[in-house]
Amino acid sequence: MSTPPVLALRGISRRFGAVQALRDVELEIHAGEVVALVGDNGAGKSTLVKVITGVAPADEGAIEWEGRPVRISRPHEARALGIACVYQDLALCESLDVVGNIFLGHEICRAGVLDEVSMERRARELDLLDTLSTGIANVRVPVTALSAGQRQTVAICRALLSRPKLLILDEPTAALGVSQTARFLDLIEHLRERGIGVLLISHNLGDVKAVADEVAVLRLGRNNGFFDVLTTPQEQIISSMTGATDNAVTHRKAWEAVR
Template identity: 70%
Template sequence: MTRAPVRHHAPPAPRVTSPAKLVRGAGRNYPPTFLHNLPPGQAAKEMVHVSATPVLALRGVSKRFGAVQALTDVTLEIHAGEVVALVGDNGAGKSTLVKTIAGVHPIDEGVIEWEGKAVSVNKPQDAQSLGIATVYQDLALCDNIDVVGNLFLGRELKKFGVLDEVEMERRARDLLTTLSIRIPSVRIPIASLSGGQRQTVAIARSMLGEPKLVILDEPTAALGVEQTAQVLDLVERLRERGHAVILISHNMADVKAVADKVAVLRLGRNNGVFEVKSTSQEEIISAITGATDNAVTRRAARTNAEVKK
């Protein structure tokens, strides 16, 4: 069980919830008993939204760089088994927000809550020890070290204080095979890999530590069609196993395909959280660009109100 942690985790068992909560699922026109007929995986998917305490909650987070207020009073909640897409224009503060969660930039104001308790995340190590794994946009890999070394960087397996290369290599091969990642050899330096291969290695690395929350910063930006599909599959697999996922992407198709919720940032502030299923792409895009609040929309709103009268 301990050898390849990634694939051994079954999907979370369906939570037993009170009938009153089950009715919530019935909001979409089917009888309350319908949920019981669902396959277990789907039932679990429905149920996780019910879980009370979010894995991670940001409350009123602010971050300033010199004269730039990068984040103002940002609030965000992520539950287990949930994929939250974080979208926004360039410079909206997505990467900064992710870096505050990952401990690269400590926050100036606000509270970070982990499983309901306030925590301080000042160093990358803090985030790691909480169970947050981050895959950065600018890949954080060492060119001169081989694939195995990069996968286990910072959490090397040791035997009597000595690196256990054999075990690391075995686990690395297992992991890469499980995730259907194709690279020529696990013993070649990262420098010899293509951009897409590096991205998959970086994502594979984030999954080694069995994190509770995985943050993917534009994971598909540099990938081909097939690799993008693989990464999206990976995201779904993460959700099935009950991990919380924050996905940053500019690609609305990707977001619609895998995310449960979309949190929009605009100029460093929250600009709405949408349920993916019940929101159209246009609504999300207008939230990103700020088109919801301009002269045209205001006039349109007024005209509508007058017509109704």
């Protein structure tokens, strides 16, 4: 590939006490690419997210950001690079309105007073609120009054405020209904068009197949195959997740096929 990946993980290992959570994990995400990270419970998906976001730095291995080696040992270092993450619980303030939540911690002030007008305008300029047509007609309603899908949009807008190059979405469709999920998948397409690299962590292979370019399977803390979404049958991904095809030859082949 001509341009280096936005993020490349090389031989990442992470240990929690006696538990080897990750071992020699590889992963590459390019700009404008949606990579799905799948795996059974305890496969190390969340740990990998924590490694990337600096919450739980890697013990071994190298991280490359746009081709140059970097160290991510604190959350704010990840943010400074341009990594944003939307967690499963969204972490929104119930009583604040949409604009308040999007700008929380990064309020725009004028002469020491909150500049609500500028914030509201910029919130609208993110144009996700409109293009998604998630029905957030009014950016001044408290988040309590929003549906799960709308809340998710707010959380993603919040993550996009810092103009990240890599967006990590942790189990984004877990709490969504069918139509909300459809809208959400539209949103991911939209992000891809904007050239943002997306790492999508999901259990739902249907969603993954619908939107991802590439699937990386984790099993018991190791890579267990990289698959091209268009050409790989779902059964093969599932067997890779569950360990039915747990051997080095298959996932090397798959890896080469992708490259």
